[in-house]
Structures are given as structure tokens and as C-alpha cells.
Amino acid sequence: MLLVFHEYKIGVLYLxxxxxxxxxxxxxxxxxxxxxxxxxxxxxxxxxxxxxxxTYTHPGWNDTIHITIYLPPNSTWNGRFQGVGGGGWAASSGAVSLLSPVASNYAAGNTDAGHPVNTASSASWAFNARNDLNIPLLTDFASVALNDLAVAGKQLSNAYYGYGPRHSYWSGCSTGGRQGLMMAQRYPTAYDGIYAGSPAIHWPTFQVAQYWGQFVMNQLDYHPPTCIFDAITAAAVSACDNLDGVEDGVISALSLCNFDPMTIVNTTANCSGTPVTIRVKDAEIVQKVWEGPRTSDGTFLYWGLNRGAPFEGLTNTSCTSLTNCTGAPFSITPDWINNWVLANPTFNLSAITLDEFTSIFYRAYTLYDYLIGTDNPDLSEFKRAGGKMIAWHGLADQLIYPNGTVDYYQKVEARDPAVRDFYRFYEAPGVQHCGGGVGAAPSDQLDAVVDWVEKGLKPDTLAAVTTDGEKHRNLCQFPLVSVYKGGNTSLATSFACETSF
Incomplete structure (x- = not known):
């Protein structure tokens, strides 16, 4: 039974x-x-x-939220509603993100979750008029506004067309991927199918872990130009590329890649035509970034970048010359730590110690995991509702560590060995954050979700293609890997999904 506490009418539309x-x-x-x-x-x-x-509010929360819904003509509507996700701190990617779905005859919607569409910063809304942390707006962003969108989108679609929607879907990558996981975990009946790409899972702690490369450089008081990192990354790719039997500029067999950056110390990197010697400190930074953050006694905190992933996203530097560089943190990271974890926007992160870094990491988890962690492995209600979900992650992601997504999937599987009946995960070697890089990224992942929900077609693989359109692959269902079997390496048919290389 629908319990109604507010109804608004305009023309034939009811909500x-x-x-x-x-x-x-x-x-x-x-x-x-x-x-x-x-x-x-x-x-x-x-x-x-x-x-x-x-436009609506949650009384007492002092929020004003805008939901945008695009409705194609009745004559072309495919009977489906699609919720569309955002990126970074933005709950949506703006109205433009709804054009492709509506052009494909979906009714489609997104939400601003009550704050400006700004992917990089929460500074304009993190604190309320009393200078207290704006937990209601963070809660909107984390979960509540997402369910509001599903409710509004489906009801408006039904009112406009007089029936349906027959099925509803979520589509998003990065923050949009986190939003998809949140819907499956907290609102399991909201969507029949969910596509969750490169999800920003473990938000409270991975945001702290993103600062690790900057922290390591600050500790060494040494900030090399990015061309040094590029040279070491290229050396790792060269050393490990053919471990899968194919030389294509991609490290597919990451578990077999043990490249040690110390092996190229005292060689030179080409920095815009200038040879620069790779130093021990350069190799130390790279090794620590690959390992991920650890406490002073070596205890694991979070995963690091995979070998082959660019350093520019998180361990970036800004240089006036090749010998005069400073750290250039990914903007969301200090924003999260200073505003939300420490409630001190002017705090100087560059001076923290390892023990302070560790304290910030644990404090972030304690304060916010319940609210936005999005790592609950119990998807039993989503499964019982008949939901289907596809997730993928690029293994060369330079912003969100792929092993966090792997870890989550394994925990879901540990609770439910039949996880592949409703949730499937695919790794994309050589692909960066939500796409890009030299690897092949998925090309029809939402269509695969729709076919699974409506036709019962279980997606054993996901069709993928490189950005230049030259190489095709079938991404394998985790933990299977794509093994070269012979023939043209640009064709997906030359590979097969097997248990190991």
C-alpha cells in the first residue's frame, strides 16, 4: 500500500x-x-x-532538491524509466546527460541532491549557516535523494503515459556507479536493473587513500615531474605487456606482473625532449603508490594503483621547470578530508605525519561508513526482488582503485555463492577511469542489463572496444580472464575466457 503524505498536480501530472x-x-x-x-x-x-x-524539500533539513525528468512522446516511449548518475561531488551530470537516454526513447531523470552540479568541490554546501557540517545534504547525496528520483521518475512516467513503466534501470559510472550500488543495497526494489561502472565504493576511506601519493611525496620532500612517472609506468607496461601472450600496450596479467621500479634507477626519462635521470626517490614513490597506504607498522589500509595506471590523476605535480615542482592533489580528496573528516577547511594537509594520516583514515570510516560507505555485501533483498546488476572496472583506473571493487564483489560472493545469478562483475585491462586508455572498454553495458532483465539473457561477457575502434574484446566475467587463442589480435573471437593465462 502506498502511504501518501503529499500530492502535487500540474496538468495531467501527479506526484x-x-x-x-x-x-x-x-x-x-x-x-x-x-x-x-x-x-x-x-x-x-x-x-x-x-x-x-x-523542486522539493525534506522539512527540517533545510534542503532544496531539483529532479529533472525528460519524457519522450507517447508514440516512441519504450516503456522504460532510466535514472542517470553523476560524477565526483555531483549527484548528476546535468541535463545534458538525459539527452542520450531520451533519444533512445527512455523516460529519464536525474537529481542534483540539493547542491550545485560541481564535481570537484563541496565547499559551497558542506557547512550550513551555523557553520555546522551539513549532514542532511550529505545524506541526500549519499542515498535519500537517489530513491526520491526513482519514486518521482516512475510515478511521473506513469501519469504522463497512463501506464508503466514496465521496467526501470539505473545507469552510472564513478559516483554514478556508487549510486547504483547504493540503490541495490538500500533501496533494492527501486530499479529492476542496474549498471554500475567504476564505482566510488568505500567513499569515506578511499577518498583518504587517494591522498596517499601526495603524502608520500610530502614525506620525502620531493615532487618529481609527471614525465618521470610516465617513464616508469611505460617501463612497467613494457616489462609485463606480453605476460598474457599478446603485446598490445596493456598489462592484462596483473597478478603475474612484478616489475620493480628500482631496476630502472639511473636510466633517463624523456621530458619533452630533455633527458632526466630517474632517481631512487622516484622509484620509492612509485612503489609505495602501487602498494597503497600502510600504517607505521606496515598494516594494510587500502589498495594502491595498479601497474600501468597513470599517475597524473592522484600523484600529480605542477611544475614551473623540471626541477621546481609541487604537489597537485586531486581536488575531491583534500575537500573530503578538510571539510568533512576534520571540519577544518584551512587545515594544511601537506604537513601531516603517517600517524596523522592513519588517524584521518580511521576517523573517516567511523564518521561516515554508515552513511555513504556503499559496501554492504548483503544484496539478498535485491536478489529476492528479481534485480539484476552489472559492474565493471578499468584495471588502469587512475582515480578509483579497482581492487576495492574486486574486494566488494568477493565479499558479496562469500555471502552468496550464487551471486552470478543476479550480479556480475567484469574487469577491463588497460582501461582508465570510466573509459579511455589503450584497453577495450564496454560498449553496451546497459543494453546487457536490459536483456538480462527482460529476456533472461545472462551476460557471460561484455562487448568492449578501444577508443579508436580498432580492437574488440569480450570482457570476461570475474574471475575469468581473456586468453589469446590465436588469430587476429584485434578481434574478440581470437580470445576465450579461461581461469588463468
Whole structure:
């Protein structure tokens, strides 16, 4: 039974929120207008849709949230609703992210979760007028506004078309991937199918772990130009590329790659035409970044970058010359630590000790894992609801450590050995964050979710292609790996999924 505490009407559109999440809502405004002859760059077609904006608040939270829903014409609607995720600190990627779904005849929606669409910073909303941490807005971002979107999107679709939606889907990568996992964990009946790419899982702690490379450089008081890191990464790829039997610029057999950066100390890197000698400190930084953060007694805290992943994302430096460089942290990391963990926006992270780094790591977990950790391995309710989920992660991801996603999947499997009946995970060798790099990235992952939900077609592999369109692969269902069997290495048919290389 739907428990209704607020209903808003405009024309033929009605919106009713359930109190299943026990957070009251009050609609402030609902508007709609028709958009005709919309286009997408690269798509030789025009389309029209109804643009609906819902503005509402959770009384007592002092939030104002905007949900945007695009509704294609009744004559073309495919009967599905699609929730679309965001990136970084942005709960959505803006209205433009809805164009592709609506052009494919989905009713589609996203939410700003009550704060500006700014991927890099939470500074404008982290603190309220009393200078207290704005936990309600973080809660919106973490989970509550995501379920509100599902409720609103499906009800508005039903009101507009007079039926359906027959099925609903979530699509997102990075923060969008985290959002997908959150829906499966906390709102298991919201979506029939979920695509969760490169998920920002373990948000409280991995955000601290992202600072590890900067911390290591600060400890050594040494910040090399990125061309040094590029040279060491290239040497690792060269040493480990053919461990899978194919030389393609990709480290696929990461478990077999033991390249030691110390082996190229005193060789030179080409820095824009200038030879620069690789030093012991360079190799030390790289090795520690690959290992990931550890405590003073060597206790594991979190995973590091995989060999072959670029250093520019997290262990970046800014240089006025090859000998005058400073650290350039990934913006979300100090934002998270200073604003949310320490509640001190002006704190100088560059001066912390290893014990202080460790303390920050554990404090972040204690304060926020319950709210935004997104690492609950119990997906039994999602399974019982008939949900299906596909996740993938690029093994050369330079921002979110792939082993965090691997660890989560293994924990889900430990609870439910039949996990592949409803949740499948795929690794993408050589692919960077949500795409890019020299590896092959998935090309039709949401379609695979739809086929699984609606046709019962279990996706043993995911079709993938390189950014230049030249090489095709079938990503294997974890823990299987793609093994070369002979023939043209650009064709997916030349590989097979097996247990080991």
C-alpha cells in the first residue's frame, strides 16, 4: 500500500512520495514544458520531449532538491524509466546527460541532491549557516535523494503515459556507479536493473587513500615531474605487456606482473625532449603508490594503483621547470578530508605525519561508513526482488582503485555463492577511469542489463572496444580472464575466457 503524505498536480501530472524511507517530503514546485527538435552532437536525428522539473524539500533539513525528468512522446516511449548518475561531488551530470537516454526513447531523470552540479568541490554546501557540517545534504547525496528520483521518475512516467513503466534501470559510472550500488543495497526494489561502472565504493576511506601519493611525496620532500612517472609506468607496461601472450600496450596479467621500479634507477626519462635521470626517490614513490597506504607498522589500509595506471590523476605535480615542482592533489580528496573528516577547511594537509594520516583514515570510516560507505555485501533483498546488476572496472583506473571493487564483489560472493545469478562483475585491462586508455572498454553495458532483465539473457561477457575502434574484446566475467587463442589480435573471437593465462 502506498502511504501518501503529499500530492502535487500540474496538468495531467501527479506526484506522490512514499514514506518508505521515513523522510518526509514537501513539493515546492513542479513545472513542465515541451522541447522540440533537440539534437545530440554526432547523432543525425532530432527528437522532442517533455521536460519536467520537480523542486522539493525534506522539512527540517533545510534542503532544496531539483529532479529533472525528460519524457519522450507517447508514440516512441519504450516503456522504460532510466535514472542517470553523476560524477565526483555531483549527484548528476546535468541535463545534458538525459539527452542520450531520451533519444533512445527512455523516460529519464536525474537529481542534483540539493547542491550545485560541481564535481570537484563541496565547499559551497558542506557547512550550513551555523557553520555546522551539513549532514542532511550529505545524506541526500549519499542515498535519500537517489530513491526520491526513482519514486518521482516512475510515478511521473506513469501519469504522463497512463501506464508503466514496465521496467526501470539505473545507469552510472564513478559516483554514478556508487549510486547504483547504493540503490541495490538500500533501496533494492527501486530499479529492476542496474549498471554500475567504476564505482566510488568505500567513499569515506578511499577518498583518504587517494591522498596517499601526495603524502608520500610530502614525506620525502620531493615532487618529481609527471614525465618521470610516465617513464616508469611505460617501463612497467613494457616489462609485463606480453605476460598474457599478446603485446598490445596493456598489462592484462596483473597478478603475474612484478616489475620493480628500482631496476630502472639511473636510466633517463624523456621530458619533452630533455633527458632526466630517474632517481631512487622516484622509484620509492612509485612503489609505495602501487602498494597503497600502510600504517607505521606496515598494516594494510587500502589498495594502491595498479601497474600501468597513470599517475597524473592522484600523484600529480605542477611544475614551473623540471626541477621546481609541487604537489597537485586531486581536488575531491583534500575537500573530503578538510571539510568533512576534520571540519577544518584551512587545515594544511601537506604537513601531516603517517600517524596523522592513519588517524584521518580511521576517523573517516567511523564518521561516515554508515552513511555513504556503499559496501554492504548483503544484496539478498535485491536478489529476492528479481534485480539484476552489472559492474565493471578499468584495471588502469587512475582515480578509483579497482581492487576495492574486486574486494566488494568477493565479499558479496562469500555471502552468496550464487551471486552470478543476479550480479556480475567484469574487469577491463588497460582501461582508465570510466573509459579511455589503450584497453577495450564496454560498449553496451546497459543494453546487457536490459536483456538480462527482460529476456533472461545472462551476460557471460561484455562487448568492449578501444577508443579508436580498432580492437574488440569480450570482457570476461570475474574471475575469468581473456586468453589469446590465436588469430587476429584485434578481434574478440581470437580470445576465450579461461581461469588463468
Amino acid at each position: 506522490r512520495f512514499s514514506n518508505q524511507d521515513r523522510v518526509r517530503k514537501e513539493i515546492l514546485n513542479l513545472s513542465a514544458n515541451t522541447v522540440s527538435n533537440a539534437t545530440i552532437v554526432g547523432l543525425n536525428a532530432t527528437f522532442s520531449y517533455c521536460n519536467v522539473t520537480v
